[in-house]
Amino acid sequence: xxxxxxxxxxxxxxxxxxxxxxxxxxxxxxxxxxxxxxxxxxxxxxxxxxxxxxxxxxxxxxxxxxxxxxxxxxxxxxxxxxxxxxxxxxxxxxxxxxxxxxxxxxxxxxxxxxxxxxxxxxxxxxxxxxxxxxxxxxxxxxxxxxxxxxxxxxxxxxxxxxxxxxxxxxxxxxxxxxxxxxxxxxxxxxxxxxxxxxxxxxxxxxxxxxxxxxxxxxxxxxxxxxxxxxxxxxxxxxxxxxxxxxxxx
Amino acid sequence: xxxxxxxxxxxxxxxxxxxxxxxxxxxxxxxxxxxxxxxxxxxxxxxxxxxxxxxxxxxxxxxxxxxxxxxxxxxxxxxxxxxxxxxxxxxxxxxxxxxxxxxxxxxxxxxxxxxxxxxxxxxxxxxxxxxxxxxxxxxxxxxxxxxxxxxxxxxxxxxxxxxxxxxxxxxxxxxxxxxxxxxxxxxxxxxxxxxxxxxxxxxxxxxxxxxxxxxxxxxxxxxxxxxxxxxxxxxxxxxxxxxxxxxxxxxxxxxxxxxxxxxxxxxxxxxxxxxxxxxxxxxxxxxxxxxxxxxxxxxxxxxxxxxxxxxxx
Ligand SMILES: Cc1cc2nc3c(=O)[nH]c(=O)nc-3n(C[C@H](O)[C@H](O)[C@H](O)COP(=O)(O)OP(=O)(O)OC[C@H]3O[C@@H](n4cnc5c(N)ncnc54)[C@H](O)[C@@H]3O)c2cc1C
Ligand SMILES: Nc1ncnc2c1ncn2[C@@H]1O[C@H](COP(=O)(O)O)[C@@H](O)[C@H]1O
Numbered sequence: 001x002x003x004x005x006x007x008x009x010x011x012x013x014x015x016x017x018x019x020x021x022x023x024x025x026x027x028x029x030x031x032x033x034x035x036x037x038x039x040x041x042x043x044x045x046x047x048x049x050x051x052x053x054x055x056x057x058x059x060x061x062x063x064x065x066x067x068x069x070x071x072x073x074x075x076x077x078x079x080x081x082x083x084x085x086x087x088x089x090x091x092x093x094x095x096x097x098x099x100x101x102x103x104x105x106x107x108x109x110x111x112x113x114x115x116x117x118x119x120x121x122x123x124x125x126x127x128x129x130x131x132x133x134x135x136x137x138x139x140x141x142x143x144x145x146x147x148x149x150x151x152x153x154x155x156x157x158x159x160x161x162x163x164x165x166x167x168x169x170x171x172x173x174x175x176x177x178x179x180x181x182x183x184x185x186x187x188x189x190x191x192x193x194x195x196x197x198x199x200x201x202x203x204x205x206x207x208x209x210x211x212x213x214x215x216x217x218x219x220x221x222x223x224x225x226x227x228x229x230x231x232x233x234x235x236x237x238x239x240x241x242x243x244x245x246x247x248x249x
Numbered sequence: 250x251x252x253x254x255x256x257x258x259x260x261x262x263x264x265x266x267x268x269x270x271x272x273x274x275x276x277x278x279x280x281x282x283x284x285x286x287x288x289x290x291x292x293x294x295x296x297x298x299x300x301x302x303x304x305x306x307x308x309x310x311x312x313x314x315x316x317x318x319x320x321x322x323x324x325x326x327x328x329x330x331x332x333x334x335x336x337x338x339x340x341x342x343x344x345x346x347x348x349x350x351x352x353x354x355x356x357x358x359x360x361x362x363x364x365x366x367x368x369x370x371x372x373x374x375x376x377x378x379x380x381x382x383x384x385x386x387x388x389x390x391x392x393x394x395x396x397x398x399x400x401x402x403x404x405x406x407x408x409x410x411x412x413x414x415x416x417x418x419x420x421x422x423x424x425x426x427x428x429x430x431x432x433x434x435x436x437x438x439x440x441x442x443x444x445x446x447x448x449x450x451x452x453x454x455x456x457x458x459x460x461x462x463x464x465x466x467x468x469x470x471x472x473x474x475x476x477x478x479x480x481x482x483x484x485x486x487x488x489x490x491x492x493x494x495x496x497x498x499x500x501x502x503x504x505x506x507x508x509x510x511x512x513x514x515x516x517x518x519x520x521x522x523x524x525x526x527x528x529x530x531x532x533x534x535x536x537x538x539x540x541x542x543x544x545x546x547x548x549x550x551x552x553x554x555x556x557x558x559x560x561x562x
Contacts, residue, residue: 016515017379026383094351095360118497123378124363129321129351138322138428141348144490154431158490159344160444160499161260162435166320169427178480178497179490214360214393218373219386223522229543231534235556238528241544247448247505247526248472248561 001055001111001170003046005080006101006128007062008036009071010121019222026220035071038116040078042176044183045146046114047079054148057081059108063100065089069199076194077186087203093213094122098130103207105135110171112153117142117175128175138168142177250281251371254309256328256340256349257287257299260435261317264298266445267341267399269406272304274399276407277368278337282306286331286418288324290317296415303410309418318430319345325352330420332357332394339365342398342500343444354396361396362387364500366403376400380496381519401444402502402523436489443492446475448505449524451494454481455510455531455550462487464551465509468558477501479511495520510550513538530554 011017012032020027035043046058060075060083062068072083086100105113113135118125125141132139144163145156148170156165158177204211232238242248253275258265268285275283284307287296292312300308309331315323328349332338338353340346342364354361367375372389374397389395443449450472452465462482469476477494478487494501496516502523509530511517518541521527529542532549539545546553 011379013516017382019383026379093360095355098355120496121379123380123496124361125347126351126354126361126363129348130355130361132322133325133352133355136425138425139348139352141321142344157344159433160491162433162489162491164433165431167429167431172427177490179484214390215362216388217385218388221384221386223377223381223384226522226527226541226543228540229527229545231539231545231547234546234548235553235560238544238546238553238557239560242505242528245526245543 002057002059002108003049003055004101004105004108004110004113005039005043005046005058005060005075006097006113006115007039007043007060007071007075008116008119009033009062009064009068010036010119013037013120019220023219023221033071035074036116036119038118038120038176040183041178041180042114042116043075043078043080044181045176048181049146049148055112059084061086061101061104063088063092063097072199073194074186076197076199077190078184079190082198082200085199085201086207087201088211090211091213092211093215094124094126095130096209096211096213097127098134100204100207100209101131102134103209107207112170113173115173115175117177128173132173135171135173138172140166140168140172141175143174144177144179146174146180251278251336252282252284252334253278253280253337253339254332254335255283255285256338256346257285257295258341258343258345259287259289259295259319261289262294264295265341265343265345266406266442267343267346267401268299269302270401270404271339271341271399272302272407273404274365274368275337275339276304279371280337284309284335286311286328288316288327290314300413300415301409302407304407305413307413308415310415311418311420315424319349320428320430321349321352322428323424324349325356326422326424327420328353329356330422331418335394337395337397339397339399341401343401346398350396350398357394357396359393359396361398362389363398364400365397366400380515381522382515400500402500406445436491440469441473441475443475443477444499444501446503448472448474449477449501449503450474450507450509451477451479451511452482452487452509453479453511454485456482456487459487464554464558468554471558471561479517508538508542509554511538512536513541
């Protein structure tokens with residue numbers, strides 16, 4: 001079985017993103033970029049499945065501009081066997097990402113597609129579910145435990161009321177939640193090895209996908225800011241303050 | 250005039266807390282009719298609760314054995330059939346809606362607006378990106394159906410009104426068998442629901458263990474509050490995952506939020522931006538949580554939390 005992992009390049013989670021003064025977007029110049037944290041978790045899980053002998057190959061796929069090769073090299077250093085960059089310089093909406101990944105899936109004969117539950121830049125949380133719909137295959141979103149038993153996956157997912165376990169027939173789409181695993185660190189020799197691994201570059205047209213954005217961003221603004229309040233010195237003062245604000249009952 | 254279909258969230262027995270907030274959001278779309286779909290089995294009790302929400306024009310009930318558990322792959326083709334008569338298909342941005350609606354959108358051949366937080370016009374909406382560090386105004390194509398998840402913290406819950414008619418709807422959708430429910434390990438307790446509670450007490454990594462977390466529960470119980478946690482507390486196994494508040498957990502808007510031993514990372518703050526009053530207890534006066542707290546107490550939580558619990562009796 002071949003596993004596809006969706007890898008998105010995003011602003012690193014430690015960066016405090018700022019809106020441009022003219023409202024045209026967020027300032028991205030010189031900002032540190034990384035693999036979307038959920039995609040690292042997805043990749044880690046795919047690697048573990050391969051290391052258990054339940055998959056033959058792990059392919060990291062990114063849609064984006066040329067610079068995304070840096071993140072794909074990191075994915076290769078983590079242990080992916082090869083990578084595919086589908087070049088597109090414009091912003092790609094989740095639906096178009098899903099259509100593109102599906103084209104790759106069909107070309108490669110993928111048995112399991114692993115994505116992140118959400119990209120921490122657009123916070124959309126759509127791509128995995130859309131991909132599963134277009135592929136007409138099962139989806140398990142927000143996975144915290146994955147077991148592969150032959151042609152069936154048993155997956156536990158984090159839902160609002162607790163932990164739900166589903167069984168799905170493969171091929172399927174799984175999206176990772178935070179507790180699925182802790183991704184491994186990349187060691188120096190892995191970076192050297194990754195330089196020799198195959199990284200293919202293609203584009204939307206070659207895959208027969210048209211870029212069809214549906215939404216127009218009219219404006220980007222900063223959220224209303226909360227302001228620093230008061231500091232009380234002890235518990236009696238705290239209780240008095242809460243009573244004064246009428247928030248205790 | 251346009252029509253809105255709200256997909257009701259539920260746990261198989263009761264209507265979820267998201268539905269009433271979606272009705273309010275639907276009202277802002279300026280639609281002529283707001284209908285709510287209940288896909289469940291059994292469905293009667295949930296449908297009755299949905300019918301009692303003010304603003305609902307009609308409840309559509311699809312009761313099939315396959316709908317006993319909300320499996321997105323099973324529900325989506327049914328929602329798609331129902332959607333034919335509507336301009337908007339919306340649901341709550343909780344794990345039910347986040348799982349289901351993108352699948353519906355893709356089958357309808359359209360995109361989705363996630364976490365819709367305000368309606369600016371029939372086709373313009375605001376939503377947060379980058380963990381709420383930026384808000385974008387997006388325009389959706391005028392002719393197409395709009396699928397959206399609603400950021401429930403941004404809309405008040407609809408009240409109750411005269412019961413709306415309940416109609417059995419059947420769809421001829423072919424349902425897949427490739428996805429099967431195995432089990433739900435639900436955490437049940439008598440505390441208020443985290444997503445709709447008026448008061449929430451949360452603990453962070455500083456608690457140090459599941460056992461120490463008891464002082465948070467004791468305070469919450471004294472206040473009639475729900476209990477939340479930071480990701481660090483969940484990752485460390487002090488509390489179950491459904492208690493995580495934040496960008497990738499639950500987004501809440503209580504009247505009172507108490508962050509105890511939580512540093513205030515941006516991902517956590519995203520989840521509590523809409524709280525009316527934020528109280529922080531932290532021993533580090535430089536902790537970022539104090540930048541957003543309305544009331545702060547710089548102290549060792551192990552000393553002051555039991556003191557506070559006692560003071561409130
Ligand atoms: C992709 C991604 C998604 C994330 N999503 C979320 C999310 O949804 N929700 C979330 O919460 N986090 C999320 N995080 C994690 C976030 O970045 C922080 O790591 C996390 O919120 C820290 O939790 P904490 O405040 O409990 O721990 P810490 O940052 O370690 O803070 C502990 C605090 O306790 C204080 N303290 C210690 N001892 C005491 C004492 N005795 N008395 C009083 N105070 C004390 C310390 O001064 C410190 O401020 C996410 C991270 C990533 C990368
Ligand atoms: N441009 C992209 N290239 C590769 N994978 C992507 C891309 N955009 C999104 N994905 C995948 O889809 C997941 C969810 O993204 P989103 O729906 O945008 O929140 C991400 O965690 C990735 O695994």
